[in-house]
Each structure stands twice: as C-alpha cells, then as structure tokens.
Amino acid sequence: MSSADTASTTAASGAFSSPLLRPLSFVQPPRIEFGSGKARLLAELIPDWPERRVLVVADAFNAGRADLLGLPRQNLVFPEAKPEPDLPNLARLLDQARGFAPDLVIGFGGGSAMDLAKLAAVLVGSAKEFHAIAGVDKADPRTVGLIAIPTTSGTGSEVGARALVTDPASRSKVAAESRHMVADMAIVDPDLTVSLPPAVTAATGIDALAHCVEAFTSRRAHPLLDIYAQKGIELVGQYLARAVADGADVEARAGLAMAALYGGFCLGPVNTTAGHALSYPLGTRYGIAHGLANAVIFPHALAFNAPAQPEKTAIIAELMGFDGNRLFDSAYRYCAELGIEMHMSKLGVPPDDLPSMAAEALGIRRLLDFNPRDMTGSDILEIYRAAW
Numbered sequence: 114m115s116s117a118d119t120a121s122t123t124a125a126s127g128a129f130s131s132p133l134l135r136p137l138s139f140v141q142p143p144r145i146e147f148g149s150g151k152a153r154l155l156a157e158l159i160p161d162w163p164e165r166r167v168l169v170v171a172d173a174f175n176a177g178r179a180d181l182l183g184l185p186r187q188n189l190v191f192p193e194a195k196p197e198p199d200l201p202n203l204a205r206l207l208d209q210a211r212g213f214a215p216d217l218v219i220g221f222g223g224g225s226a227m228d229l230a231k232l233a234a235v236l237v238g239s240a241k242e243f244h245a246i247a248g249v250d251k252a253d254p255r256t257v258g259l260i261a262i263p264t265t266s267g268t269g270s271e272v273g274a275r276a277l278v279t280d281p282a283s284r285s286k287v288a289a290e291s292r293h294m295v296a297d298m299a300i301v302d303p304d305l306t307v308s309l310p311p312a313v314t315a316a317t318g319i320d321a322l323a324h325c326v327e328a329f330t331s332r333r334a335h336p337l338l339d340i341y342a343q344k345g346i347e348l349v350g351q352y353l354a355r356a357v358a359d360g361a362d363v364e365a366r367a368g369l370a371m372a373a374l375y376g377g378f379c380l381g382p383v384n385t386t387a388g389h390a391l392s393y394p395l396g397t398r399y400g401i402a403h404g405l406a407n408a409v410i411f412p413h414a415l416a417f418n419a420p421a422q423p424e425k426t427a428i429i430a431e432l433m434g435f436d437g438n439r440l441f442d443s444a445y446r447y448c449a450e451l452g453i454e455m456h457m458s459k460l461g462v463p464p465d466d467l468p469s470m471a472a473e474a475l476g477i478r479r480l481l482d483f484n485p486r487d488m489t490g491s492d493i494l495e496i497y498r499a500a501w
C-alpha cells in the first residue's frame with residue numbers, strides 16, 4: 114500500500130489524533146450572490162446575456178415563474194423536474210437538452226431541479242450517460258456554464274458537487290459527484306422562498322439542520338467546517354419556526370437561506386451520516402419527500418448518536434433550544450410543533466417493510482461508516498419501529 118493509500122484509508126476511518134490533522138478538500142462555486150432581488154439581476158451578472166442559449170431546469174411551480182429571470186430570446190425551460198428525480202426524468206431532460214444545445218444551464222428550484230441541472234450540464238456535451246458518471250470524479254469537464262438558483266432552503270445543492278437520482282430498478286438513490294458539477298455561480302435570493310408552503314418550509318429546514326448536525330458530529334467532522342455547521346444550526350434555531358409561522362417574514366427567510374448554504378458547504382467535504390442513510394429508503398420506496406423523511410428520522414438519530422458526541426450534542430441542544438436532559442423528546446416536539454407528521458405509519462410505510470428497509474439502510478456504507486456511533490441492523494430496525 115502506498116503512503117497516499119495509507120493516508121486516504123486513515124482519513125476515511127477518521128483515525129487522526131486531532132481533527133486538525135485530517136486532510137480536507139473544500140470546493141465551492143467561485144461566485145456566490147446572496148440577497149433579496151438577486152435572481153432578477155442575471156442580465157447584469159452574466160456576460161453577453163442577450164446572446165446566450167439558456168436551458169432552465171425547473172419544477173412545475175418554478176417553470177411557471179421563470180420569466181422573472183428575464184431570460185434571453187434563445188431559451189428552453191424544462192418544467193418537469195419532479196421531486197426526488199429518477200433516471201427516466203433525467204433521460205427526458207437530456208434528450209431535450211441535447212436537442213437544444215445550450216451554452217448555459219440554470220437549475221431553478223429546490224434540490225431536485227438543481228441536481229438535474231448539474232447532471233445536464235456535465236452530460237449535455239458528452240457522450241456519457243448517468244451510469245458512467247455515478248460515483249466520484251467520473252464526469253468530464255463541462256462544456257457549458259452552470260448556475261444554481263435555489264427556491265427552497267434545504268439541500269444546499271447550490272454550492273455542492275453532488276447530485277442524486279433514484280434508480281427505479283434498484284429503488285435506491287445513486288449519487289454522482291464531481292468538481293465539474295460545482296456551479297460557476299450560486300444565486301441565493303431568499304425572496305424566492307417566500308412562496309414555500311409551511312409544510313415544505315418546515316421539512317426542508319430540518320434537512321438543512323440535519324446536514325449541519327450530521328456533518329458536525331460525523332467521524333470525519335473537520336474544524337474548517339464545524340464553524341459553518343454551528344452557524345447553520347444556530348440560524349435554523351433562530352428562524353425556522355418564524356418562517357413556518359409567517360412565510361412572508363423575509364428576515365427569517367434570509368436566515369434559512371443562509372443556513373441551507375452553510376449546510377451545503379458541509380456536505381461536500383464531510384457529508385451526512387446515519388440520519389440521511391435511514392431516511393433514504395423512505396424516499397426511494399414510498400416517495401416521501403427528502404426533507405420530510407429526514408425530519409422523521411432526525412430526533413432518533415440525534416439521540417442515538419448523543420453518547421458518542423456528548424460535547425457537540427450539548428452545543429447542538431443549546432443552539433436549538435433543546436433540553437439536553439430530554440434530548441429526544443425535546444427534538445421530537447420541536448419537529449412536531451412545526452407541523453411535521455412524525456409517524457411513518459401515517460406516511461404510507463407498511464410495517465412489514467421495516468426489516469427490509471433496515472437492511473437497505475445498513476448497506477449505505479458511504480454514510481454509515483462515518484456515523485459517530487456504530488449502528489447495527491437491529492439498531493436501525495429499532496429506530497424504524499419507534500418512528501413508525
């Protein structure tokens with residue numbers, strides 16, 4: 114084994130005497146435009162805007178307001194990005210994208226639209242299909258520009274190098290990650306999130322929180338990102354309940370947009386752990402939205418991991434206003450009071466499926482290997498039963 118191999122194995126196991134000694138690669142968009150009204154300024158932000166051929170990848174809601182971007186004459190709006198996109202959804206997009214031949218791709222929506230846009234941007238000028246770029250660093254350099262404009266405050270996909278699509282054959286989420294999938298510019302305009310209904314605001318807000326909490330407590334947590342994670346947690350604690358109660362509270366919307374951004378920074382180099390691993394089968398099998406699935410699992414994963422990360426968990430509890438002595442109850446009540454349905458039984462999950470879901474979650478080693486506390490198949494099943 115070469116010394117480089119040894120170093121990466123050690124890095125993966127998190128076995129450094131100090132987190133400061135852990136190597137880290139932190140890639141983010143070279144330009145982030147943050148603030149109210151920024152999405153309407155594309156003509157000022159992009160050179161030669163009137164001459165560009167722009168492909169906008171959006172969900173139906175955002176496609177309906179793509180005009181606010183002031184699009185140039187040569188444009189194609191793909192309005193079919195569906196929540197939790199799958200391979201057929203991507204195939205339809207690629208077909209249209211290759212026919213149109215854009216020079217700039219814009220992801221305009223939540224994580225679903227932004228992830229599809231990233232994939233379109235690296236695949237449109239390449240003969241490769243998704244399976245050839247699944248995994249890490251397999252995509253070819255982009256031949257077109259890429260801009261991410263989030264309209265939810267959750268995934269942080271706008272600053273990340275990763276995209277997830279569901280493979281209907283295996284019913285699992287497949288991730289592709291490449292520095293070529295990092296946008297040239299992220300435009301984070303909190304005004305775009307004012308229209309989010311309370312339920313989506315709550316669920317996507319817990320997704321942002323989960324990114325920060327899981328990265329902060331991960332075995333490969335890093336001081337460079339801990340600072341973002343803590344700030345993200347603090348912002349969710351300050352603003353999520355306010356934004357759910359009053360969607361037009363623009364200060365709360367801005368706070369959450371920033372929290373999602375901080376969560377996104379944490380995802381690339383550190384990523385999530387058990388909370389996300391356990392939530393994936395809920396999305397791929399029963400179509401439960403990513404944020405909602407994460408929220409259902411969140412208090413269980415937090416409480417399970419607490420003994421392995423007591424100091425960091427105490428910080429999380431303080432930032433979120435949770436009672437550290439009654440951590441599970443307190444985190445659970447917080448989510449439920451946001452109006453989130455916390456019972457899997459009420460979200461269409463059949464009880465007989467819990468064992469096979471647990472087996473599936475246990476196999477998501479890319480996340481579970483970094484959970485601060487080892488989680489067995491029976492631990493996972495116990496959590497699923499409690500959450501049911």
Ligand SMILES: NC(=O)c1ccc[n+]([C@@H]2O[C@H](COP(=O)([O-])OP(=O)(O)OC[C@H]3O[C@@H](n4cnc5c(N)ncnc54)[C@H](O)[C@@H]3O)[C@@H](O)[C@H]2O)c1
Nearest residue numbers: 172174196197223224225264265268270275277308309403
């Ligand atoms: N790339 C990453 O690093 C990363 C990280 C986490 C999650 N994800 C992926 O992101 C996806 C989830 O994204 P999401 O949670 O942002 O939800 P989403 O993009 O699926 O959108 C959820 C719903 O909200 C609607 N919507 C979006 N913005 C709106 C607005 N401003 N007003 C009203 N309605 C609006 C959409 O039409 C959709 O129906 C999943 O596929 C998940 O796997 C990616």
Ligand SMILES: [Fe+2]
Nearest residue numbers: 268320324403
């Ligand atoms: Fe997430």
